[in-house]
Amino acid sequence: MAVEVTWDKNVCIHSGNCVKTLPQVFKVENGKFVIDPRAAEEDKVRKTVAACPSGALRIKE
Numbered sequence: 001m002a003v004e005v006t007w008d009k010n011v012c013i014h015s016g017n018c019v020k021t022l023p024q025v026f027k028v029e030n031g032k033f034v035i036d037p038r039a040a041e042e043d044k045v046r047k048t049v050a051a052c053p054s055g056a057l058r059i060k061e
């Protein structure tokens, strides 16, 4: 089962790191930010979440 990723829009500083690193997982669709954790290996998703500079992204264990 894929990990669940949560995003806090009030914390996000829109650096774009996540979208640039894993565009297949973190993307904007119809003006809304969506996360599809199944679109990449769990390891890569975890690394991208850990690299979020604001802490807006979290893995829900």
Ligand code: SF4
Residues within 6 Å of the ligand: 007, 011, 012, 013, 014, 015, 016, 017, 018, 019, 051, 052, 053, 054, 055, 056, 057
């Ligand atoms: S990496 Fe973090 S701060 Fe940057 S856009 Fe993504 S969620 Fe927002």
